[in-house]
Amino acid sequence: MNGLLITLIFTSFGISQGVMAQSRLLESVKRNSDEAKSICESFRDLNKKNISAGSQKSIQKISTQKNISEVDAEILSMYVRGLYCPETF
Template structure:
């Protein structure tokens, strides 16, 4: 019983750390619209080449530029597209 409780505590701590990190990532873009505009510009350039902003190439590019995981880059991509440049595909 105690080991189950300890496992649940550590699991919830790990999940909350991920949520906090993602929240900081999104808040950073929210507070700095120029960063979002820059990302949108990149998406528009990719779209001109018929490459989706949600493509693996785009996600990898964001991941490298921001030094974040590809999962976080995908979340950031969806957030930025939804709020700042919904016309991109």
């Protein structure tokens, strides 16, 4: 019973840390609209080449530029597209 409780505590702590990190990432873009505009411009450039902003190539580029995981880069991509450049694909 105690082992299960300890496991649940550490699991919830790990999940909350991930959520907080993603929240900080999204908040940084929300507070800095120039950063979001820059990301949108790169999405538009990719779209001109018929490459989706959600493509693996795009996600890897964001991941490398921001020094974040590909999962976080994908979340950031969806967030930016949804709020700042929904016309991109």
